[in-house]
């Protein structure tokens with residue numbers, strides 16, 4: 628049985644989830660064949676078998692794994708002879724650090740593009756997204772996004788350690804992209820797909836890195 632990725636889906640089949648991007652790129656890097664099943668926010672029934680309500684979920688021939696980090700570990704441990712997601716002696720720990728660091732930056736991206744994300748969804752999902760996110764933030768999506776110059780500045784400042792890291796090599800993972808790259812790339816890809824508001828300045832070394840990952844992974 629083939630491997631299936633349950634992938635968040637917006638309007639016009641837009642696949643924009645930062646977490647699903649992590650998994651998609653991990654599968655591509657491992658050279659594993661997979662199919663995707665589009666899942667809208669309001670189609671939780673499609674992942675009910677996973678006994679939780681978030682994507683990504685993979686079904687690898689009957690083995691169901693949820694949560695992008697758990698999926699990455701599963702793929703690395705199940706397919707050790709395929710290209711490594713966590714290269715190097717401490718690769719897994721560094722990737723986990725990048726995972727946790729990026730998860731803390733994601734809210735800044737979300738707040739910068741939240742109306743644009745809403746507008747990227749089909750109508751039933753727009754209603755769900757507005758209701759759930761306005762409850763989370765305690766204000767309208769428009770009020771959240773109104774501060775986006777400020778939140779984007781915080782994001783750019785928050786990425787300083789990555790700029791410093793990239794002075795040592797072209798990728799987060801070293802000389803070639805690995806899971807640490809896919810984590811950060813997924814978040815910036817999400818912003819790029821849903822919004823015209825650029826997260827990075829053109830002369831930011833992270834913008835160059837983003838282009839390198841896109842080219843290497845063939846996701847331009």
Ligand SMILES: N[C@@H](CCC(=O)N[C@@H](CS)C(=O)NCC(=O)O)C(=O)O
Nearest residue numbers: 635644645646681682683694695696
């Ligand atoms: N920690 C999880 C987070 C997954 C997550 O938050 N997924 C979002 C899509 S980007 C989701 O499914 N949200 C469902 C909802 O908000 O109802 C991971 O790394 O996979």
